Amino acid sequence: MSQSTPAFHEPSKSSDLASQASPDSAQDASAAGSARLQPLARSDFKVFRPIQTRWADNDVYGHVNNVVYYSWFDTAVNGWLVEGKALDIHNGHVIGLVVHTQCHYFAPIAFPQQVTAGIRVLHAGRSSVRYQVALFAEDGQRTAAWGEFVHVYVDRTTRRPTALPPPLLQLLEHNK
16 A cells, blocks of 8 residues: 655654754844854743644644744743733733734644743843743754743733732742
8 A cells, every 4th residue: 555645744853944044044133143043942941831733733834834833822821821820811900912922943843743832031021021932842852943922011901001910920930
């Protein structure tokens, strides 16, 4: 019996998109192109959230579409905050609005791979938090992608920035 091509692309474990990219495409614009971005290590993170890829996440190129990564960042951070009782999305007076996201890709992810999101806090200000979210495929020790996700915390009614609430500060401090 002949073997058919699978309906999805199974990325090879040795695939490294950053090494295949042109020098300019893998550079950090905020560093004015002076340094190449690198994958991060799983050991750089203390907080982890599991993510199950879905069939619908794959695009016509056989890997998870880039917009899905942003959804995973949002789900991972907010899931952690809700689970840690730092954010009450239904009744809380303070909510977090996303004001900035970015993502850097290093290796493809495809359905049906399991993904783990690592989360760490890069900076907590008076009313904002900058998170770094890393995506690890299967049991990988290096990121397939990582990015930043910034929440500005606002009063639910007025939508004006407000101080980070104590439960959020406690969760952030506990997971530095």
